[in-house]
Structure formats: C-alpha cells, structure tokens
Amino acid sequence: MRKNLLDFSYEELVEEFAKLGLEKFRVDQVWDWIYKKKVFNFDEMTNLSKEQRNALGERFFIGIPELIDMQVSKIDKTTKFLWKLEDGNTIESVLLFHPDRVTACISSQVGCPAKCAFCATGQSGYVRNLTAGEITAQIIAMEKERKVNIGNIVYMGMGEPLLNYEEVVKSVRILNHKKSKNISMRRISISTVGIPEKIIDLAKDLPEVKLAISLHAPTNFKRDIIVPMNKKYSVEEIIHAAKEYQKITKNRVTFEYILIREFNDYVDDAEKLADLLKGMGAYVNLIPVNPVPSTGDIKMERPHHWMIERFKEVLDKRNIENEIRKEKGTDIDAACGQLRRRYTTKA
Numbered sequence: 001m002r003k004n005l006l007d008f009s010y011e012e013l014v015e016e017f018a019k020l021g022l023e024k025f026r027v028d029q030v031w032d033w034i035y036k037k038k039v040f041n042f043d044e045m046t047n048l049s050k051e052q053r054n055a056l057g058e059r060f061f062i063g064i065p066e067l068i069d070m071q072v073s074k075i076d077k078t079t080k081f082l083w084k085l086e087d088g089n090t091i092e093s094v095l096l097f098h099p100d101r102v103t104a105c106i107s108s109q110v111g112c113p114a115k116c117a118f119c120a121t122g123q124s125g126y127v128r129n130l131t132a133g134e135i136t137a138q139i140i141a142m143e144k145e146r147k148v149n150i151g152n153i154v155y156m157g158m159g160e161p162l163l164n165y166e167e168v169v170k171s172v173r174i175l176n177h178k179k180s181k182n183i184s185m186r187r188i189s190i191s192t193v194g195i196p197e198k199i200i201d202l203a204k205d206l207p208e209v210k211l212a213i214s215l216h217a218p219t220n221f222k223r224d225i226i227v228p229m230n231k232k233y234s235v236e237e238i239i240h241a242a243k244e245y246q247k248i249t250k251n252r253v254t255f256e257y258i259l260i261r262e263f264n265d266y267v268d269d270a271e272k273l274a275d276l277l278k279g280m281g282a283y284v285n286l287i288p289v290n291p292v293p294s295t296g297d298i299k300m301e302r303p304h305h306w307m308i309e310r311f312k313e314v315l316d317k318r319n320i321e322n323e324i325r326k327e328k329g330t331d332i333d334a335a336c337g338q339l340r341r342r343y344t345t346k347a
C-alpha cells in the first residue's frame with residue numbers, strides 16, 4: 001500500500017529514498033516542491049527524472065485533504081476550512097489575518113475526547129488521532145488555497161493535542177525543519193485542556209514552543225462542571241505542572257479563560273484566578289464564550305460587557321497580565337467545531 005509522504009520526518013525520508021536509490025538531496029527537492037512551491041503531484045516535480053517520479057508515485061502519495069467548504073469573513077477575512085481526509089472523516093482549520101502576519105489554527109484529532117461543555121467539537125464525539133502528515137497538510141493546503149504564507153501556528157482547532165502527543169510533536173518538527181516551512185518554534189503554540197505529565201514532556205521535547213492551558217475556571221468545583229477532564233487532572237495538578245514547565249522552559253504560560261455569564265464571570269472568580277497564578281509568568285486570555293447549545297446545565301451565554309471589564313480590572317489590579325480576546329470571524333461559524341457539526345448533522 002502506498003504511504004503518505006507527509007507522515008515522514010526528514011530523517012525517515014532520507015532512509016526511505018535510499019531504498020529507492022535516491023540520494024539525500026532528492027528529499028530536499030521533493031520537500032521544496034511540497035512545502036515551498038505547494039506542488040502536490042510527483043509528475044510536476046520537473047527536476048526529477050520520469051523514472052524517479054514513477055518510483056516515488058508507486059511507493060507514496062501526498063496526502064492533501066479535499067476542500068469541502070470554505071467560509072470567508074467579510075469583516076476581517078478570517079477563513080474557515082472544512083477538509084475531507086483520506087478515510088472520509090472531516091476536520092476544520094482556520095486562517096486569521098493580522099496586520100503583520102497570518103496565523104493558522106489547526107486540528108490535531110478528528111473530534112475530541114475531552115467533551116468540554118462549551119465546545120462544539122467535543123459534542124460531536126471522538127473519532128481518531130490525526131497523523132503528523134494530516135496535521136501539517138492543513139498548513140500547506142491553506143497556503144495553496146489562499147495564496148498566503150503562514151507565519152504563526154496554533155494547535156487550537158479540533159482535538160486535544162497532548163492526547164495525540166507523538167504525532168503532534170512530529171508535525172511541529174516537520175514544520176520547523178529548515179528544508180520545509182522553517183517556521184520558528186517560538187511562533188508555534190500548543191493549547192491543551194491540561195494533561196500534567198504531557199505538559200512536562202512538552203517542556204523537555206519542544207522547550208521553545210509556546211504553551212496555552214485552557215483553564216476556564218479557578219476552582220475544581222466550577223471546572224468540573226464545564227471541563228469533564230478536570231475530574232482526572234485537577235486545577236492544582238495543572239498549575240503545578242505549569243510551574244514545572246516554566247522552570248524548565250522559562251516561557252510565559254498563557255491561560256485561556258472562557259467567560260460564561262453568571263457562571264465564572266464574578267469578581268470572586270477573578271480573585272481566585274489571580275491567587276492561583278500569582279508569582280508565575282502567566283498571561284490570561286479572556287474569551288467571552290461563543291454561544292453554542294450547551295450539553296450540561298450551564299447556559300453558554302456571554303457575560304454583560306461591564307462584567308467582562310470588571311473581571312479584567314481585578315486581574316489588572318493584581319498584576320496578572322491579561323487581555324480580552326478580540327473576536328474574529330463573527331459572521332462565519334466561528335466557534336471551534338461548528339462548521340463540521342453543521343455538515344455532520346445535515347448529512
């Protein structure tokens with residue numbers, strides 16, 4: 001059976017190519033076609049001989065997903081993609097446009113086992129991990145589709161990256177490799193629901209990659225209600241791991257905090273959050289919830305404007321760096337997993 005060439009690291013490909021009698025520089029050439037020129041077909045790789053192209057085509061395919069749908073925001077160009085994978089499963093990716101750069105938000109799993117109460121991805125179940133190639137393919141497929149050069153990557157799409165640890169790490173290394181996209185580790189962020197031992201592994205394996213932790217509540221009592229995984233890994237264990245992570249990497253850690261009306265938007269929550277994070281190099285991203293039908297008892301509504309401001313003021317006063325996340329793509333199905341769900345429920 002043919003294998004997805006995108007699933008191989010540079011070193012692995014050098015070995016694979018050697019079996020076909022192809023020298024190392026042939027890997028450089030093929031990677032250049034794929035990651036720089038966005039040519040996804042061996043026949044168009046004109047600096048290889050016909051025989052070499054045939055040999056590669058017999059052994060490999062280049063696993064670019066099929067574009068099923070694309071929504072472009074009229075407000076800020078935010079572009080959301082729905083892709084179909086080789087096995088028919090679908091995943092989403094998003095492009096976000098900033099004045100000086102383009103950021104890609106990519107998926108690491110089909111669906112998600114974490115099943116957070118506010119997240120559309122978890123609500124449609126968990127199917128499987130993505131391979132490293134299925135992760136990196138989202139980047140080059142978006143670049144080709146929209147003719148852009150992606151400068152920043154966030155693993156914040158569908159899925160829990162640290163539950164697909166090996167493939168996620170491999171995909172980061174491939175995207176960072178100087179013969180492929182050459183994206184700096186510092187321009188890559190991984191967002192996690194909080195899996196303590198994997199956070200420590202990440203500190204050791206990819207110390208320059210940025211870490212974001214989806215905290216969303218300052219106490220186990222509240223976090224248990226919206227993040228089911230909290231019953232396995234408590235707030236204290238996550239904060240402890242974040243501090244260990246920081247000792248190893250010296251990186252600032254971002255904490256994401258979804259603000260939900262009359263649930264976790266009180267001054268008392270902000271004070272408790274500040275207590276948890278004080279003394280750490282922490283940065284809090286305050287995210288007014290994107291309304292989705294909730295699975296639990298909590299209604300997923302945005303807090304009143306003044307509640308958001310008051311929450312921020314408490315953090316400011318306590319010297320916890322923070323910002324209220326500016327929304328993008330509000331006119332398209334913005335929340336994670338919404339585009340895919342629209343398709344799976346229609347089908």
Ligand code: SAH
Pocket residue numbers: 114118119120155156157158159160161191192193194212213214256258287288289290291292335336
């Ligand atoms: N599993 C990882 C990455 C995917 S979620 C994690 O938990 O971090 C990426 C971010 O999108 C998280 O901070 C998540 O909480 C946020 N998100 C999911 N649903 C949302 C919604 N309805 N409104 C606002 N943010 C949401």
